[in-house]
Amino acid sequence: MNEHEPDLAPASDMLVGTNFAGLPAPNRGEPELVVAADSDAAALEAAERIAAALIAAVERRGRADFCTTGGNTPVPIYRLLSQSPLCDGIPWQQVHFWWGDDRFVPRDHPESCVASFDDVLLGGGEEEHGCAPLPTSNVHPYATDRAIAEYRDNGWCAARYAEEMARQLPLAEGNWPVFDLILVGVGDDGHVLSVFPESSALDSMAWAMGVPAPTHIGPHLPRMTINPRLLEAAPVLVVTWGAKKAEAIGHVFGATRDDRRWPVQRTRRPGVTWILDEAAAARIPAKLRG
Numbered sequence: 001m002n003e004h005e006p007d008l009a010p011a012s013d014m015l016v017g018t019n020f021a022g023l024p025a026p027n028r029g030e031p032e033l034v035v036a037a038d039s040d041a042a043a044l045e046a047a048e049r050i051a052a053a054l055i056a057a058v059e060r061r062g063r064a065d066f067c068t069t070g071g072n073t074p075v076p077i078y079r080l081l082s083q084s085p086l087c088d089g090i091p092w093q094q095v096h097f098w099w100g101d102d103r104f105v106p107r108d109h110p111e112s113c114v115a116s117f118d119d120v121l122l123g124g125g126e127e128e129h130g131c132a133p134l135p136t137s138n139v140h141p142y143a144t145d146r147a148i149a150e151y152r153d154n155g156w157c158a159a160r161y162a163e164e165m166a167r168q169l170p171l172a173e174g175n176w177p178v179f180d181l182i183l184v185g186v187g188d189d190g191h192v193l194s195v196f197p198e199s200s201a202l203d204s205m206a207w208a209m210g211v212p213a214p215t216h217i218g219p220h221l222p223r224m225t226i227n228p229r230l231l232e233a234a235p236v237l238v239v240t241w242g243a244k245k246a247e248a249i250g251h252v253f254g255a256t257r258d259d260r261r262w263p264v265q266r267t268r269r270p271g272v273t274w275i276l277d278e279a280a281a282a283r284i285p286a287k288l289r290g
Contacts, residue, residue, distance in 0.1 A: 015159075015162040015163065015165075015206065015207050015208075016205045016207065017174050017175045018175055019174065020172075020173050020174025022173050022174070023172065023173075023176070023232040024270065025232075025269065026228075026232055026259060026267075026269055027259045027265050027266050027268055027269060029268075030268065030269075031238070031267065031268060031269060031270065031271070031273060031274050032273040033273075033281075033284070033289060034273060034276070035276050035278060035281045035284075036241075036276070036277050036278070037277065038241075038278070038279075039076070039241040039242065039277050040076070041277070042241050042276060043076035043080060043239075044080060045275050046077050046183075046237060046275050047076075047077045047086055048086065049237060049273065049275075050066065050077065050081065050183065050237065051081060051086045051089065053180060053181040053235070054090050054091070054095050054180070055089060055090060057181075058094045058095070062094060063094050063095075063096065064091075064094060064095045064096065064180050064181075065096045065179045066095065066096065066097055066180060066183070067098040067099065067226070067230075068097055068099060068100070068183050069099070069113065069183050070099070070102060070112070070113025071113070071185050072116075073183075073185040073240060074116060074117070074183065075120055077183075077239070078120040078121040082120065082122075082123065082131055082132045087132055092132055092133045092134045092135075092138075093133075093135060093138075095134060095138060096138045096139075096140060097117065097134065097138065097140065098165075098179065099114065099141055099142060100182060100184060100193045100225065100226050100230075101193040101211075101223055101224060101225035102114065102141065102142045102144065102223065102224055103221040103222070104144055104148075104153075104210075104223060105144060105221060106144060106145050107141060107145050112144070140164055140168070142157050142158070142160075142161050143157055143160050143161070144224075147160075153210060153222075154223065154224050156210075158206075158208040158209050158210045158225070159208070161207075161208045161224065162206070165177040165207060165208070165226075166207075172233040174233075176207070176227075176229060176230055176233040177207060177233070178230075179230070179233075179234040181234065181235050181236075181237060182231060182234050182235070182236045183239065184231070184237075184264070185240050186238065186240040186245055186252070186280075187248070187264065188217065188244065188245065188247075188248055189216065189217050190248045190251060190252060190261065190262030190263060190264050190265070191217075191263050191264065192228065192231070192263045192264035192266065192267065193226060193228060193263075194211045194223035194224070194225035195211075195225055195228045196211075196214055196217070196263065197260065197261050197262065198260055198261070199211070199263065201225060201228060202228060202259070202260060202263065204227060205227070205229075206227060207226065207227055207230070208224060208226050208227065209224070209227070210222065210224055211223040211224065211225055228263060228266055232266075232269075236267050236271070236273070237273050238264070238267050238272060238274045239274075239275045239276075240276060241276060241277035241279065242279055242280055243279040245276075246279060246281070247283065248262065249280055249281065249283060249284060250282075250283025251265075252264055252268060253283075253284045253285060253288055254285075
C-alpha cells in the first residue's frame with residue numbers, strides 16, 4: 001500500500017458520491033486572489049468573509065454549516081470571530097462547525113484540529129478575551145474520543161462522520177454533501193485537507209475516509225479526511241501566510257497544473273478565494289496577482 005493511500009472505510013451507497021459534470025471543474029481557471037500586507041491583515045480579511053458567509057447562510061436557509069481546518073491558520077481567525085465586533089453580528093445559535101480533516105487523537109490532544117477551536121473560539125483555554133456563544137450541539141468533530149475508547153480505527157471514525165454529514169447536510173447533484181463555506185490551509189508539500197501528494201483519496205468517491213500516518217511530513221499521526229471533491233461542491237476559502245508557504249504556493253500557481261503532485265491546486269479555480277500575505281504570495285506570477 002502506498003504510504004499515503006487512504007484506509008477506505010466501508011460506506012453505504014448513500015455515503016458515496018458520483019462524477020457530476022455540473023460541479024465546478026477542479027484545477028481550471030483562476031480563483032479570486034487577495035494579497036494582504038501581513039498575517040494580521042490576512043486573518044482579518046478571512047474572519048470578515050467567514051462572518052459574512054455565516055450571516056448570509058442563516059438569512060438564506062435558517063442555518064449555516066461551516067467546515068473549518070486545523071493547524072495554526074484558524075487561531076487568529078477564531079480570535080477575531082470570538083470578539084466584538086464580528087462576534088456580535090453572527091447568529092451563533094444557527095451556526096454549525098465541522099472539520100475537513102483531523103488527526104486520530106483525543107479531542108484535547110495538542111495535535112487535534114479541534115483543540116484550538118475549543119481553546120480560542122469557545123474560550124476553553126487561556127484566552128483572555130472572547131467566547132462565541134455556540135451551542136455544543138452545533139459542534140461536529142470527528143468522534144475520535146469514542147473511537148479510541150471503543151478500540152476502533154480511523155476508518156471507522158471517518159465512516160461515522162459520513163453518517164453525521166448525511167443526517168445534517170443538504171446534498172448537491174452527484175450526491176455530495178454541501179457546506180456553506182469550507183476553510184482550508186496549504187500544506188508545505190502542497191497537500192489540502194489530509195489529502196497528500198499522489199493520495200488515492202483523489203480517486204475515491206467516499207464522502208470521508210481514514211488516512212494512514214504520513215511519513216514525509218509531520219505530525220506522523222493517522223488522519224481522517226473528507227473527500228477533496230467536496231471542495232467542488234461548496235464555496236472555498238484558502239488562507240495561509242508566511243514565507244515558509246511561498247515555495248508550495250509558487251508551484252500551485254505555476255505553469256504546470258498537476259493536482260496529484262500538489263492537491264491544493266484543486267482549489268485553483270473560479271469560485272474559490274485565496275487570502276495570503278505578501279510573504280506567502282512572493283512566488284505567484286505577477287500577471288496572476290493583478
